[in-house]
Amino acid sequence: MFHNFLCPQCGYKAQVNGGVDRCDPLTFETMVCADCSQLVDALVEIRPRWLHRQKNGKGGYKTKKQCVVFCPKCNGIHLIPWGQHSPCPKCSGEMTTEKAVRYLE
Ligand SMILES: [Zn+2]
Ligand SMILES: [Zn+2]
Numbered sequence: 001m002f003h004n005f006l007c008p009q010c011g012y013k014a015q016v017n018g019g020v021d022r023c024d025p026l027t028f029e030t031m032v033c034a035d036c037s038q039l040v041d042a043l044v045e046i047r048p049r050w051l052h053r054q055k056n057g058k059g060g061y062k063t064k065k066q067c068v069v070f071c072p073k074c075n076g077i078h079l080i081p082w083g084q085h086s087p088c089p090k091c092s093g094e095m096t097t098e099k100a101v102r103y104l105e
Contacts, residue, residue, distance in 0.1 A: 009093030014039035018084040032089045035076030042069050
């Protein structure tokens with residue numbers, strides 16, 4: 001589920017999840033890329049299907065595959081998890097969703 005985040009201070013806009021999005025067997029998480037200063041949904045985990053099936057048995061997710069997290073825009077690997085209340089990656093201002101902005105108007 002995408003949200004439109006925007007920074008009223010500098011006008012930066014990003015369409016990202018704003019958190020962790022599990023979409024088996026893939027998990028995406030919203031991150032700030034320190035290389036290009038963009039908000040991106042980066043692929044953080046891949047679960048092979050057979051591991052998913054073991055969830056109900058003894059196996060659990062112990063052997064889940066953690067992949068190298070990289071920026072889908074610039075392929076940088078310096079990513080920092082970003083939550084809905086984290087600051088703007090461009091100016092450190094407070095970000096808001098477009099919905100919230102409409103609500104305030
Ligand atoms: Zn990047
Ligand atoms: Zn900003």
